[in-house]
Amino acid sequence: MGCNPGRAWGAGRGRRRPAFGPLSALDFAAPSGFLACCRHSPSPHPIRNWGRISNMSLDTETVRRVASLARIHLEEEEIARLQGELNGILAWVEQLQAVDTSGVEPMAGGGATMLRLRADAVTDGGIAEAVLANAPDRAGDYFAVPKVVE
Amino acid sequence: MHPTDFTLRGAMEALNEGLVSSVELTRAHLEAIEALNPRLNAYITVTAERALEQAKASDARRAEGLAGPLEGVPLAIKDLFCTAGTRTTAGSRILGNFVPPYESTVSGNLLRDGAVFLGKVNLDEFAMGSSNTTSAFGPVENPWSRANDPDTRLVPGGSSGGSAAAVAARLALGATATDTGGSIRQPAAFCGIAGIKPTYGRCSRWGIVAFASSLDQAGPVARTVEDCAILLRSMAGFDPKDSTSADLPVPDFAAACARGVKGLRIGVPREYRLEGMPAEIGRLWEQGLQWLRDQGAETVEISLPHTKYALPTYYIVAPAEASSNLARYDGVRFGLREAAKDSDLRDLYERTRAAGFGPEVRRRIMIGTYVLSAGYYDAYYLKAQKIRALIKRDFDQAFQGVDAIVTPATPSAAFGMDERQDDPVTMYLNDVFTVTANLAGLPGLAVPAGLDAQGLPLGLQVIGRAFDEETVFAVGAAIETAADFRAVPGLRAGAV
Numbered sequence: 305m306g307c308n309p310g311r312a313w314g315a316g317r318g319r320r321r322p323a324f325g326p327l328s329a330l331d332f333a334a335p336s337g338f339l340a341c342c343r344h345s346p347s348p349h350p351i352r353n354w355g356r357i358s359n360m361s362l363d364t365e366t367v368r369r370v371a372s373l374a375r376i377h378l379e380e381e382e383i384a385r386l387q388g389e390l391n392g393i394l395a396w397v398e399q400l401q402a403v404d405t406s407g408v409e410p411m412a413g414g415g416a417t418m419l420r421l422r423a424d425a426v427t428d429g430g431i432a433e434a435v436l437a438n439a440p441d442r443a444g445d446y447f448a449v450p451k452v453v454e
Numbered sequence: 455m456h457p458t459d460f461t462l463r464g465a466m467e468a469l470n471e472g473l474v475s476s477v478e479l480t481r482a483h484l485e486a487i488e489a490l491n492p493r494l495n496a497y498i499t500v501t502a503e504r505a506l507e508q509a510k511a512s513d514a515r516r517a518e519g520l521a522g523p524l525e526g527v528p529l530a531i532k533d534l535f536c537t538a539g540t541r542t543t544a545g546s547r548i549l550g551n552f553v554p555p556y557e558s559t560v561s562g563n564l565l566r567d568g569a570v571f572l573g574k575v576n577l578d579e580f581a582m583g584s585s586n587t588t589s590a591f592g593p594v595e596n597p598w599s600r601a602n603d604p605d606t607r608l609v610p611g612g613s614s615g616g617s618a619a620a621v622a623a624r625l626a627l628g629a630t631a632t633d634t635g636g637s638i639r640q641p642a643a644f645c646g647i648a649g650i651k652p653t654y655g656r657c658s659r660w661g662i663v664a665f666a667s668s669l670d671q672a673g674p675v676a677r678t679v680e681d682c683a684i685l686l687r688s689m690a691g692f693d694p695k696d697s698t699s700a701d702l703p704v705p706d707f708a709a710a711c712a713r714g715v716k717g718l719r720i721g722v723p724r725e726y727r728l729e730g731m732p733a734e735i736g737r738l739w740e741q742g743l744q745w746l747r748d749q750g751a752e753t754v755e756i757s758l759p760h761t762k763y764a765l766p767t768y769y770i771v772a773p774a775e776a777s778s779n780l781a782r783y784d785g786v787r788f789g790l791r792e793a794a795k796d797s798d799l800r801d802l803y804e805r806t807r808a809a810g811f812g813p814e815v816r817r818r819i820m821i822g823t824y825v826l827s828a829g830y831y832d833a834y835y836l837k838a839q840k841i842r843a844l845i846k847r848d849f850d851q852a853f854q855g856v857d858a859i860v861t862p863a864t865p866s867a868a869f870g871m872d873e874r875q876d877d878p879v880t881m882y883l884n885d886v887f888t889v890t891a892n893l894a895g896l897p898g899l900a901v902p903a904g905l906d907a908q909g910l911p912l913g914l915q916v917i918g919r920a921f922d923e924e925t926v927f928a929v930g931a932a933i934e935t936a937a938d939f940r941a942v943p944g945l946r947a948g949a950v
Contacts, residue, residue, distance in 0.1 A: 362824070374777060374823040375784070376816055377804035386820070389878055393821055396879050397766040397834070403841050410839030411846060414654030414668045414895040415920075419697045434555040438788035447786050450799050 476526025486947030522568030548810025558661025576616030586615025611641030636888030643913030654895035655700035658693030683707035710924035716750030721856035745936035777822025863913035
């Protein structure tokens with residue numbers, strides 16, 4: 305199974321999530337998204353041979369895993385179509401492998417390389433009603449969710 | 455003259471001279487919205503009462519001699535900018551009932567300067583799209599149509615399709631917009647108006663619903679280059695609440711529009727001559743360069759060798775950042791919540807996100823999650839970040855020899871609502887000329903320059919050095935003057 309990304313997919317599976325959001329940094333070998341690069345560390349299962357990737361396409365099991373990581377419920381009948389679309393996009397971005405990037409520093413942000421820091425001081429607070437105003441469910445001054453701990 | 459036919463600059467002069475009041479201007483625009491919005495679907499939310507209150511307050515301020523730089527000017531706000539007390543949807547079901555308790559910095563700056571907000575305008579869901587057909591609030595129609603095929607409804611472009619359609623149809627004097635890969639410039643070009651994506655960091659991103667944080671930038675669309683310059687001066691400025699906001703003075707952009715181009719060196723990137731590009735777009739590009747030469751500029755062929763990798767690089771970087779940014783929509787703190795009777799928390803997340811996000815947003819979150827996941831991060835995301843650095847280096851080298859770069863704005867004119875919807879990658883190609891400026895963080899302006907054989911507008915793009923929007927405005931205004939673009943769309947206030 306050429307596309308098996310290894311055990312890292314399993315990291316965190318089956319474990320209870322903390323209640324603060326659908327994605328946990330535990331799911332990623334490196335922190336995701338913008339600003340992440342300054343903290344980037346090599347992933348535990350680096351694909352060193354770019355050529356392996358070029359022959360690869362997502363199988364249905366990987367589509368299910370990615371949806372699970374993204375916390376998006378998939379109906380069985382959606383999987384085949386999504387698999388085709390994702391593979392189309394991935395096949396298209398494969399052309400990037402042709403670029404020689406040896407010695408190139410990755411560019412993370414759109415602007416200055418150093419971000420400004422502000423004083424480590426409280427600048428607001430005491431606005432619980434404003435924070436909770438759009439909550440789908442609340443209990444007193446708390447967001448309410450289905451029971452997490454057995 | 456109908457009050458909706460003013461340029462923004464013209465309306466400001468008429469207000470200053472007492473020829474029109476803000477209430478009259480605002481009422482005329484609200485009536486036009488009532489007449490045309492059922493067809494165009496440019497506005498998601500019309501805040502008529504609040505707009506008239508703001509207009510009255512504005513007329514009172516003016517009477518007291520307290521007029522601000524945009525006093526009394528009715529504008530449309532892209533529904534991606536949080537507006538305190540007014541629903542902000544991002545074109546998504548998941549934020550369908552979200553009422554922010556705070557105001558985005560950019561819209562707050564416009565209110566500070568006296569602007570009146572007519573309402574919130576439509577967009578592709580979470581600004582992800584090039585046709586404004588992915589909105590949960592329905593597609594926007596382009597007010598233009600083909601001369602030989604007037605019944606085919608055309609897209610306004612995207613993601614700022616509501617902003618561009620509203621301004622083109624005279625349902626606002628100007629509008630805010632945002633641009634992550636071309637979302638200001640492509641719809642501006644499709645709708646025959648001007649729009650600028652300023653340098654990354656010029657406008658604060660605080661309070662704008664995030665799509666891809668290292669690429670997102672706010673900017674204006676309006677019917678003239680000078681109107682864009684006036685709006686940008688109010689929208690821009692340092693904001694301590696955005697750590698990427700540039701702490702630089704905001705120049706008088708409108709003054710730069712009159713600078714002229716004499717002695718400027720204009721770069722013409724050879725990699726932007728695409729195979730299969732319509733001949734009329736190539737001709738318009740050459741015409742634009744001739745106009746600049748006629749006004750004293752010199753045109754120079756340049757090379758931006760990594761151009762062809764820009765779109766695939768973007769379609770790794772932007773979904774990666776989006777998958778991270780959109781993790782916050784979890785059905786817990788705000789927005790939609792979907793759960794089955796016996797849902798646990800994880801099931802609540804998964805059902806909420808499946809029900810709340812449309813297909814294109816789900817697709818991009820999936821791609822982003824995949825390219826950031828263990829084992830693939832280096833091969834996709836890190837590789838893309840390195841190619842992004844090479845794309846920026848291409849521009850850095852080019853700008854050692856030229857003052858601005860001129861290209862077509864889009865590879866085609868506006869297309870039909872039912873065309874190009876089957877394959878995501880085909881849709882992505884719309885941004886082939888615009889996406890490089892986002893990756894490199896540079897300012898890019900779209901200016902209407904002519905019509906195609908079917909009478910649809912075509913735009914040219916001016917790209918400048920970082921924080922040199924003034925030269926971009928000077929070149930854009932020179933093209934605008936020479937093009938003398940006077941064509942108007944069939945669907946517009948006062949014409950129907």
